[in-house]
Amino acid sequence: MSRQRATAFVPGHVTAFFSAHPAERPAAAGSRGAGVTLTDGVTVRVSAADEAGASVAPGQPTEPVGPRTIDGEPGTIGAVEDVLAELGVRGAGDGRTIEVAVETDLPIGAGFGVSGAAALGAALAANAAFDRGRSENELVRIAHESEVGRGTGLGDVVAQARGGVPIRLEPGAPGVGDLDGIPATARVEYVTFGELSTEEVLGGDTAALSAAGEDALARLREDPRLPTLMDAARGFARDADLLVPEVAEAIAAVEKSGDDSGSDGDDHGAAMAMLGRTVFALGTGLSDAGYDPEVCRIDAAGARLVER
Amino acid sequence: MSRQRATAFVPGHVTAFFSAHPAERPAAAGSRGAGVTLTDGVTVRVSAADEAGASVAPGQPTEPVGPRTIDGEPGTIGAVEDVLAELGVRGAGDGRTIEVAVETDLPIGAGFGVSGAAALGAALAANAAFDRGRSENELVRIAHESEVGRGTGLGDVVAQARGGVPIRLEPGAPGVGDLDGIPATARVEYVTFGELSTEEVLGGDTAALSAAGEDALARLREDPRLPTLMDAARGFARDADLLVPEVAEAIAAVEKSGDDSGSDGDDHGAAMAMLGRTVFALGTGLSDAGYDPEVCRIDAAGARLVER
Structure with missing residues (x-):
């Protein structure tokens, strides 16, 4: 039966390194790489709106029909609308519109895969x-296609569906x-200094980036351990020339702090x-370094349905 | 680095229906089908034994070297020993042997995939x-091969690794x-009336069973919902002639109780x-029927590593 209301939680995902693999078919497009999924994530509640809206009008299938909030403020996410359209969820069938509430503690546009998480949670x-x-x-595919179609991510959705590392x-x-x-469990620490446009980087020439990503992946497949993941991630950021100054400084500070403590x-x-x-760091690296x-x-x- | 001690939790798995697919290569052998993984499961702790054992003697690679317990009592599980042998874990490298402690609230030999869970948890x-x-x-493959090799299961390990349904x-x-x-979450109830030998059923002629299992799978793929899972499971047990009297009686009691309440x-x-x-039942069917x-x-x- 239809409950007319459900909630999903999807973990955040920080990508450590990646190579971009565009394709005609969105289901075949994506990325290779690795990352870490986080207990900090995105909660998406989809329900029939409390009151009948201005009826479910025809129109663009990806035009929102009903209230949309992000952390309580009005806001829409393109990939979420595409997911709802693909699932044919345009109204509750009784004149009521659909309400979508996205909540997250994660910063948006800062590399945590929030758009992918919102799309998968909505699905x-x-x-x-x-x-x-x-x-x-099927739901993972629909969310992945929506995310790829919007150009906001390439690999977050499939990673967030799996969890772990x-x-x-x-x-x-x-x-x-x-x-x-x-196969690992660990404490994760992170500090965000601001936004970086995924669309801009993925829209540019990704050949050098992808070569560095493939190298990093080969290293990790040889030795699937957390220290290798972190080391490959640092090498990738350097080789792909993506390091921003605040992050480079933090990485150096964590390294120095670790050397000093002899840990x-x-x-x-x-x-x-x-x-x-x-x-981001595994363990207490950033706090040890004074962040x-x-x-x-x-x-x-x-990603999973939750009782709410 | 080596911590010399780690703990994993692996959910129990009740198979609703299946078809058996033997193969020369254990990695290729297995089953098709569907089931439900449970928050009741198996916890496996692997550690260097507290005291040096009688040294790590050479011998059969699958002969236990070190203490083995199941719910605190001495006991070994063949697939667990095969996993340790495959991983080359014969001793802690410092003269100490390996201790493996398996703990579970689930009944053993009653259809919950305890042997597969123990193998995967040990891995x-x-x-x-x-x-x-x-x-x-790789760890899932090793546990699956060990379980298949021992003839104690065909599909529990891969299901337990994934979780959900x-x-x-x-x-x-x-x-x-x-x-x-x-994609579903639900309360699960179960009652066990005793053991049934997996080896005996899987060792016999499985052609009729597998035909019934393939039919059930086709139905579920057409409509991947929980009511269809349960209905396909009942059809399978009937068609494959596997129903035991106590279980048949309970299924009938739950059906009658549901009809009476008009739920x-x-x-x-x-x-x-x-x-x-x-x-087993989803929701409150068995309690409603007086069980x-x-x-x-x-x-x-x-399946996942846990902090212990």
């Missing part, structure tokens, strides 16, 4: 709320792409989140 | 404790098999766990 929640009867793979072996949606993962523990240095003015980071953990579960 | 924990540097897919589209380990899932809610009847003398079931939920995360 899971809309499917459950309005009983669309799609499988998990996903390795994207082959680009694309389920049935096309292929994933593995580093050989769980800290594997810091790296830049692709693509954002964000530095005041946000703290969460690697998310074990991946 | 994750041993890899982390002794820094074997294997990827998630896994649909096994193609048999086999990661890189060979293929999975999808029903059209979250209850989709009960079904038999393959392969065990176990009945005193164990209660848990669908596990969203799948």
Whole structure:
């Protein structure tokens, strides 16, 4: 039956390194690479609006029909609208419009895959709320295609669906792409210095970037461990010439702090989140270096419906 | 670095229906089908033994070297020993042997995939404790091969690795098999009436069983929803002639109780766990029918390392 209301949680995802793989077909487009999914993430609630709206008018299928909020303020996300259109969720069927509430503690546009998370969360929640009867793979594909179509990301959705520390072996949606993962749990710290435009970087020449990403992936496949992930991430940011000054400074500060303490523990240095003015570290590297980071953990579960 | 100690949790898995697909290569052998993973599961702790054992003697590679317990009592699981041997975990490298402690609230031999969960948990924990540097897919493959090799299961390991409500589209380990899932969360109730030998059923003629399993899978792929899963499971148990009397009685009692209450809610009847003398229901079907079931939920995360 249709519950007319459902909520999904999707972990944030910081990409450590990647190579871009455009394709005609959005399901086949994507990226190779690796990253870390976070217990800090995006919650999406999809429901029939409390009151009947101005009826569900015909119009552009991706034009929002009903209230849309991001952290309580009016706001829409293109990929979310495309997901709802693809699922045929335009109204509750009783004259009521559809309400979509996106909530996140993560900074937006800073390399945490918030748009992909919102798209995937909307897919899971809309499917459950309005009983669309799609499988998990289908919902991941729809969210991936919507994200790729909007040019806001290439690999976040499939990584967020899996959870943990996903390795994207082959680009694309389920049935096309292929994933593995580093089996690990860890504390994650991050500091954000501001936004960086994914569209701008992905819209430019990505040949050098992709070569560096393929090198990093080959290293990680040889040795799927967290220290190698972080080291490959630093090498990628350098080789792809993506490092921004605040992040480079933080990475150096974490390295110096680790050397000074002589620690050989769980800290594997810091790296830049692709693509954002964000530095992240596993363990306590950023706090040890005197930063005041946000703290969460690697998310074990991946995207999921939650009871709310 | 090597922590010499790690713990993994792996959800229980009740198979709703399946078809058996033997193959020469254990990674390619497996089953198609679907089931439900449970927040009730198996916790496996792998560590260097507290005291040096009688040294790590040479011998059969799958002969236990060090203490082995199941719920605190001495006990070994064949697939766990095969996993440790495959990972080369024979001793802590300092004269100490390896301790493996398996703990579970689930009944053993009753259709919850406890042996597969123990194998997968041992793979994750041993890899982390002794820094074997294997990827998630490799660890799932090793556990799957060990389980198939021992003849104790065909599809539990890959389902338990994924979590949720896994649909096994193609048999086999990661890189060979293929999975999808029903995107759903629900309360799960179960009652166990005793053991049923997986080896005996899987060792017999499985042609009729597999035909029924393929029919059930085709139905579920057409409509990947929980009510269809439960209905296909009941059809499978009937067609494959696997229903045991206590379970048949419970399924009928749940159906009658649902009819009497006129409920059209979250209850989709009960079904038999393959392969065990176990009945399970989503929602409150078994309690409504007067049984005193164990209660848990669908596990969203799948197998994972935990902090202990």
